[in-house]
Amino acid sequence: MVTCACNASNDELTKQLDRIIDPYRGNPGGLIQVLTKAQNLVGYLPRRVQVQIAEGLGVSLQEVYGVVTFYAFFSLIPRGRHKISVCAGTACYVKGTKMVTKTLKDLLDLKPGQTTPDSRFTLEIVRCIGACGLAPAMIIDGKDVHGRLEPELIPAVLEQYA
Amino acid sequence: MINLTIDNQQVAVEPGTSILEAAQKVGARIPTLCYLKDINVIGACRICLVEVQGAKTFIPSCVAPVAEGMVVRTNTPAVLKARKLVLELILSDHPMECLTCLRNQNCELQDLAKEFGITEVRFDGAKTEYPADDSSPAIVRDPRKCVLCRRCISVCTNVQTVQALCAVNRGFDTLISPAFNEKLADMECVQCGQCSLVCPTGAIVERDDTAKVWAALADPKKHVVVQTAPATRVQLGEALGAEPGSIFTGQMVAGLRRLGFDKVFDTDFTADLTILEEGNELLQRVTNGGTLPMITSCSPGWIKFCEHFYPDLLNHLSTCKSPQQMFGSLVKTYYAEKEGIDPEDIYCVSIMPCTAKKYECQRPEMNSSGYQDVDVVLTTRELGRMFIQAGLDAANLPEEEYDAPLGISTGAGEIFGASGGVMEAALRTVYEVVTGETLENIDFEVCRGISGVKEATVQVGDLPVKVAITNGLGNARKVLDKIRAGEADYHFIEVMCCPGGCIGGGGSPIPTDIDIRLKRIDATYTEDERMALRKSHENPAVKALYEEFLEKPLGHKSHELLHTKYTPRGVNK
Amino acid sequence: MKSLDELAKIKENRREALKIREGFPSATEKAHVMMCGGAGCISSKCLEVVDAMKEALSKNGIADQVQIILTGCMGPCDMGPVAIIYPDATFYRRLKPKDAGAIVEEHIMKGNKIPRLMYRAPGAKEPTPNVKDIDLFAKQKKIVLRNNFYIDPTSIEDYIANDGYAALGKALTKMQPEEIIEEVKKSGLRGRGGAGFSTGMKWAFTAAASGAPKYVVCNGDEGDPGAFMDRSVLEGDPHSVIEGMAICGRAIGAEQGYVYVRAEYPLAIERLDLALQKARENGLLGKDIFGSGFNFDIEIRIGAGAFVCGEETALLTSIEGRRGEPRPRPPFPANAGVWGKPTVLNNVETWANIPEIILKGADAYASVGTEKSKGTKVFALAGRINNTGIIEVPMGTTLREIVFEIGGGIPRKKAFKAVQTGGPSGGCIPAEHLDTPVDYDSLGALGAIMGSGGMIVLDEDTCMVDIAKFFLDFVVDESCGKCSPCRIGTKRMYEILDNISKGKGKEGDIELLEELALMIKATALCGLGQTAPNPVLSTIRYFRNEYEEHIRDQKCSCNVCELKE
Numbered sequence A: 001m002v003t004c005a006c007n008a009s010n011d012e013l014t015k016q017l018d019r020i021i022d023p024y025r026g027n028p029g030g031l032i033q034v035l036t037k038a039q040n041l042v043g044y045l046p047r048r049v050q051v052q053i054a055e056g057l058g059v060s061l062q063e064v065y066g067v068v069t070f071y072a073f074f075s076l077i078p079r080g081r082h083k084i085s086v087c088a089g090t091a092c093y094v095k096g097t098k099m100v101t102k103t104l105k106d107l108l109d110l111k112p113g114q115t116t117p118d119s120r121f122t123l124e125i126v127r128c129i130g131a132c133g134l135a136p137a138m139i140i141d142g143k144d145v146h147g148r149l150e151p152e153l154i155p156a157v158l159e160q161y162a
Numbered sequence B: 001m002i003n004l005t006i007d008n009q010q011v012a013v014e015p016g017t018s019i020l021e022a023a024q025k026v027g028a029r030i031p032t033l034c035y036l037k038d039i040n041v042i043g044a045c046r047i048c049l050v051e052v053q054g055a056k057t058f059i060p061s062c063v064a065p066v067a068e069g070m071v072v073r074t075n076t077p078a079v080l081k082a083r084k085l086v087l088e089l090i091l092s093d094h095p096m097e098c099l100t101c102l103r104n105q106n107c108e109l110q111d112l113a114k115e116f117g118i119t120e121v122r123f124d125g126a127k128t129e130y131p132a133d134d135s136s137p138a139i140v141r142d143p144r145k146c147v148l149c150r151r152c153i154s155v156c157t158n159v160q161t162v163q164a165l166c167a168v169n170r171g172f173d174t175l176i177s178p179a180f181n182e183k184l185a186d187m188e189c190v191q192c193g194q195c196s197l198v199c200p201t202g203a204i205v206e207r208d209d210t211a212k213v214w215a216a217l218a219d220p221k222k223h224v225v226v227q228t229a230p231a232t233r234v235q236l237g238e239a240l241g242a243e244p245g246s247i248f249t250g251q252m253v254a255g256l257r258r259l260g261f262d263k264v265f266d267t268d269f270t271a272d273l274t275i276l277e278e279g280n281e282l283l284q285r286v287t288n289g290g291t292l293p294m295i296t297s298c299s300p301g302w303i304k305f306c307e308h309f310y311p312d313l314l315n316h317l318s319t320c321k322s323p324q325q326m327f328g329s330l331v332k333t334y335y336a337e338k339e340g341i342d343p344e345d346i347y348c349v350s351i352m353p354c355t356a357k358k359y360e361c362q363r364p365e366m367n368s369s370g371y372q373d374v375d376v377v378l379t380t381r382e383l384g385r386m387f388i389q390a391g392l393d394a395a396n397l398p399e400e401e402y403d404a405p406l407g408i409s410t411g412a413g414e415i416f417g418a419s420g421g422v423m424e425a426a427l428r429t430v431y432e433v434v435t436g437e438t439l440e441n442i443d444f445e446v447c448r449g450i451s452g453v454k455e456a457t458v459q460v461g462d463l464p465v466k467v468a469i470t471n472g473l474g475n476a477r478k479v480l481d482k483i484r485a486g487e488a489d490y491h492f493i494e495v496m497c498c499p500g501g502c503i504g505g506g507g508s509p510i511p512t513d514i515d516i517r518l519k520r521i522d523a524t525y526t527e528d529e530r531m532a533l534r535k536s537h538e539n540p541a542v543k544a545l546y547e548e549f550l551e552k553p554l555g556h557k558s559h560e561l562l563h564t565k566y567t568p569r570g571v572n573k
Numbered sequence C: 001m002k003s004l005d006e007l008a009k010i011k012e013n014r015r016e017a018l019k020i021r022e023g024f025p026s027a028t029e030k031a032h033v034m035m036c037g038g039a040g041c042i043s044s045k046c047l048e049v050v051d052a053m054k055e056a057l058s059k060n061g062i063a064d065q066v067q068i069i070l071t072g073c074m075g076p077c078d079m080g081p082v083a084i085i086y087p088d089a090t091f092y093r094r095l096k097p098k099d100a101g102a103i104v105e106e107h108i109m110k111g112n113k114i115p116r117l118m119y120r121a122p123g124a125k126e127p128t129p130n131v132k133d134i135d136l137f138a139k140q141k142k143i144v145l146r147n148n149f150y151i152d153p154t155s156i157e158d159y160i161a162n163d164g165y166a167a168l169g170k171a172l173t174k175m176q177p178e179e180i181i182e183e184v185k186k187s188g189l190r191g192r193g194g195a196g197f198s199t200g201m202k203w204a205f206t207a208a209a210s211g212a213p214k215y216v217v218c219n220g221d222e223g224d225p226g227a228f229m230d231r232s233v234l235e236g237d238p239h240s241v242i243e244g245m246a247i248c249g250r251a252i253g254a255e256q257g258y259v260y261v262r263a264e265y266p267l268a269i270e271r272l273d274l275a276l277q278k279a280r281e282n283g284l285l286g287k288d289i290f291g292s293g294f295n296f297d298i299e300i301r302i303g304a305g306a307f308v309c310g311e312e313t314a315l316l317t318s319i320e321g322r323r324g325e326p327r328p329r330p331p332f333p334a335n336a337g338v339w340g341k342p343t344v345l346n347n348v349e350t351w352a353n354i355p356e357i358i359l360k361g362a363d364a365y366a367s368v369g370t371e372k373s374k375g376t377k378v379f380a381l382a383g384r385i386n387n388t389g390i391i392e393v394p395m396g397t398t399l400r401e402i403v404f405e406i407g408g409g410i411p412r413k414k415a416f417k418a419v420q421t422g423g424p425s426g427g428c429i430p431a432e433h434l435d436t437p438v439d440y441d442s443l444g445a446l447g448a449i450m451g452s453g454g455m456i457v458l459d460e461d462t463c464m465v466d467i468a469k470f471f472l473d474f475v476v477d478e479s480c481g482k483c484s485p486c487r488i489g490t491k492r493m494y495e496i497l498d499n500i501s502k503g504k505g506k507e508g509d510i511e512l513l514e515e516l517a518l519m520i521k522a523t524a525l526c527g528l529g530q531t532a533p534n535p536v537l538s539t540i541r542y543f544r545n546e547y548e549e550h551i552r553d554q555k556c557s558c559n560v561c562e563l564k565e
Helices: A008-024 A028-042 A047-057 A061-070 A090-095 A097-108 A151-159 B019-025 B077-092 B108-115 B151-159 B194-198 B210-218 B230-234 B249-259 B267-288 B300-309 B311-316 B323-339 B356-360 B380-389 B411-417 B421-435 B473-484 B514-530 B540-550 B556-562 C004-017 C039-043 C046-059 C097-110 C156-161 C166-174 C177-187 C199-208 C229-236 C238-252 C266-281 C312-319 C348-360 C362-366 C399-406 C440-445 C464-478 C484-501 C509-523 C527-531 C534-553
Strands: A082-087 A121-126 A138-140 A144-146 B002-006 B009-013 B049-052 B071-073 B139-141 B166-168 B175-177 B204-206 B223-228 B263-266 B346-352 B376-379 B453-460 B463-471 B492-496 C031-036 C066-071 C083-086 C090-092 C214-220 C254-262 C286-289 C294-303 C343-347 C376-383 C389-394 C416-421 C427-430 C454-459
Touching: A008 A028, A008 A047, A028 A047, A028 A061, A028 C294, A047 A061, A061 B166, A082 A097, A090 A097, A090 C376, A090 C454, A090 C464, A097 A121, A097 A151, A144 C039, B002 B019, B009 B019, B019 B049, B019 B071, B049 B077, B077 B108, B077 C484, B077 C509, B151 B194, B151 B473, B194 B204, B210 B223, B210 B346, B210 B376, B210 B380, B223 B249, B223 B267, B223 B323, B230 B249, B230 B267, B230 B380, B230 B411, B230 B514, B249 B263, B249 B380, B263 B267, B267 B323, B267 B411, B267 B421, B267 B540, B267 B556, B300 B311, B300 B356, B300 B473, B311 B473, B323 B346, B323 B356, B323 B540, B323 B556, B346 B356, B346 B380, B356 B376, B376 B380, B411 B421, B411 B514, B421 B453, B421 B463, B421 B492, B453 B473, B463 B473, B473 B492, B540 B556, C004 C156, C004 C166, C031 C039, C031 C046, C031 C097, C039 C046, C046 C066, C046 C097, C083 C097, C090 C097, C156 C238, C156 C266, C166 C238, C166 C348, C177 C199, C177 C238, C177 C348, C177 C362, C199 C238, C199 C343, C214 C238, C214 C312, C214 C348, C229 C238, C229 C266, C229 C348, C229 C376, C238 C254, C238 C266, C238 C294, C238 C343, C238 C348, C254 C266, C254 C312, C266 C294, C294 C312, C312 C343, C343 C348, C348 C362, C376 C399, C389 C399, C399 C416, C416 C464, C416 C534, C427 C534, C464 C484, C464 C534, C484 C509, C484 C527, C484 C534, C509 C527, C509 C534
Parallel strands: A082 A121, B002 B071, B223 B263, B223 B346, B346 B376, B463 B492, C031 C066, C214 C254, C214 C343, C254 C294, C376 C454
Antiparallel strands: A082 A138, A138 A144, B002 B009, B049 B071, B139 B204, B166 B175, B453 B463, C031 C083, C083 C090, C286 C294, C376 C389, C416 C427, C416 C454
16 A cells, blocks of 8 residues: 655655656556566555556556556565576476476475565466576576576575575 | 348448448347447457358457458357357356346346357356455446456446456456455546446446335335436336336336335426526626536536546536435425424435436535435336336336425426436526526527537527537546636536436446437437426426525525535545 | 668678688687577576686686677577587587686697587587587578577677678668568568468558558567577577568568567567667668668567467557457458557567578578478477477478487487477377478468477377366466456366366366367467467377376376376
């Protein structure tokens, strides 16, 4: 929900969001671009961010929310410091996505879509990260690909992320 | 013209015609579900599929345009089988609570199931499970019954431009809802109920308040009075199985008496009163340099729309309460006094073609009498159900007259139900009041009809009065934006929330489409012509009201009882 | 860039500098190390190898005499990190940081190639040093990936040196728009996104459509799980896509293009963005390109994670910033695309073919491939196969050649069971059809599709019911939810499959699946829905016995499904 506007960091956030919105102000066509940048800034898309974007682009909050909930990239809830995306592309699937997911579930006590209580990791299952040659693979923080995974290799991988 | 063959018959139609419409010309009725003429043409449900020669897949006839030389088959076994399986799938994600659904026997999905002879659904998998939203006093949403046809989104977004609903999530989890699952009561939904009017199933319905009315009728302590909105008499017949355009005024009065109402009054009476108050307010604004254009305030969906989306223009609104609320405050003051009834014992019921009226009567400021002025509002649909429950064979009831004095009205009050009616009624009165002359031709044809924005200039004495009339909030928006831009030099604007005016309100019988709206409008003007008096200022009961109670238009008592103020609400709050 | 001369000058200068990559020793440089920077090699830690190599070069004081270039994907992901050392074109594989010293001190400084890092063909005694002699490359034909071994994807000069933008120059200065379209038509190029519609026809329709402005769109929303061809092109040779789009802009009269790329491909976005900047700086995008009066520019649009946006009408809606829900056709994008304006939409691989067709001519292009499928096709080869990675072969190459010769067959001596092509829209092709020449029509006849080029090899341990369920799960997840057959029908199919895989299948389930599948194919709104049942239909067609075994005997011979006790 809307947090207190007297909070200074909140004002700062509003300003930063405005800078993202400005090039698209009044232009609904920029919605996905703006949401992408806003999520990169905030980490997720809470209501107040969506409201500011809706008003900036001149669309209804409903329009924004409909788009946010359509695309897998957007999140309505805060995520952990590190996002583990387990690839469930076909190549990974036939080579052991199930094993990777189970190992991570056991290690982190998490279901896909959830975040650890210490906000360290968010676990998600994604479709093909394009590293089929390294199946089964996962990608952490959207950039570090870890391939040819086996259950006993996974703990060491996780240790690299504090 | 485009020539094509449908079911082996040649047909020539205008370019751009859909296959569905072209098929109708050769007597081929293609079933539909998501399609709603002029409102929702998206080809989503896949019930209206047909076979087109050369096409790899079946083609949705509602959205596919005809093409020269096209060969269409609308009813091959393969097509029928495909449609039936699509329907079976839709039913497999439906709660099948038909017997306990408000839309039982008035449901397009149910009709299709019957038409296709569905006797079994072979799939027993997951069903959509989202909680219902019954926060709103006007409408209740039950997503479990939703078939995702999106008519509600279309009407709310494109026709009303409120955009209170969107498609959320995707795939099997798709949900039609406000953002963040906001309750309809807590956001900019204007409660107009157009969504409930277009919903093919029971996923969006009016809040059923008939139980409250039955309880009041059963309570011997209560003096239960009812007012009927102008549009209801040209609608009720449809809810009882009569043809659109049927006029059921006398039968409605008779039936209401048989239901046990102590007095059967008419909102047309306060419609006449509104003309006197509002007409005078307009003259005052014109004379004293008040805010112009002045905009009518009879329509609670419109009021809420203005409060949310155009709070800066609220001072353009007439301060007059709607006829329903004027009636409510008078019945618990003037009438109570006159009849010597304790207003606490009066239970005031409204019959309205409108769901927003349910919301309006609960607005906190609507208590000028010291009590909630109007206790409960029933839509025409709900009244229809009460008639049926009570076994009233309305078509065979003797026609009866409204009770005096609050049942006495003129044709001017009656036409409030149609777009342009308030304006026409006002012009009939303003003209005679200002010029002191008798109006020769009282039919202001320029005000009539269902086009979205009507404009006219009417010479009233020395003053050319510029007026605009809009129906449907999307059309209102066009005029409001002109006001904002300083480009509107009208004196007076009539805004009705719903397309066609109240005769197409969100509480109207289902179905309500353009043709049906036109028939109700015709019936409205027929009623007007039948009335002995057709100008509000000639209403003897209104005159008596001023003499006995209110003193004069815009007087002190009027301000207290008949006028109101508005709340800027904004959006996304 | 105002003239062809300017382009020629850049090319000449750069070619001189790049002669070392053609095998000519250089007076000033000892070597060019082309380190594969594809996603596969990056995740195999090629960047650590690069660092180690830089260190070794500095240590030996020759850092200024050796260039290390991170290229696009070279293909053999399974062998990564891989590199080619020029001028001698030695191909090294499975590189580790500790190998850096040897490469620098032995190979580069002394000319002693290192056999242990070389590729060895199956059964061969000796390793193959030169990349040109390596069997799995020799069987390929590179048109789309023509530059991936040679150029630095961040250098526009490298691209120009290899004939880059020459096709655009030719199109703008020497050809009429109709001639361009005619050339593309004549080449026989068909859409590489999967459906295989004639690219030239598409352009012609859009050129003829009334309405302005017109748009050119690149579909880079490669969502097919198990496919990463487009990513390889965008990362390895982004200018080829830009050039192809600009040529189309000229042909149809468009001045604005959009490239729609998945957010999951950050490196592709980064490289493309850089390439766009460089193209603008060099006047190859912008106003009055080559002094021809033609203006063209391109914007990137990021796909936010919805497979359905690979469907053209959904993609166009998504570009407009809305929910990527498909809409019925007609109208087709050629008449009503982005913002309702005439639009050509092709996928990345299709665009990358265009410069080659314009520069070398339609006839040269059409000499490759089969009668109805011209040119080459890029495939992403993965699954239970030895040489996973990206390959490009002439249309008409047989599945057997792809799987067993280029792909090196199945690991651990397991038996081949099927190859899955076309992802969730495609099907599984069993061993008896391994000699099928791969083209649009032959794959379609087998119940599969060419698709965008994902090719997943399945061995005897793969349960086909499980595979069908995997794809249905994907489709259920990715269905946009607009039309009822896809939204509910795929869900019901998944539920039936799930029951079968858990030993709760019933007699009649297979027939019900088939009934649903055929109905969904015939009734769904878009290509995603219409093809969604294909994986189920094709597995039932070729592996019905496995379904029967699950249902009748509650048994999964592959031990994949967890059936009830």
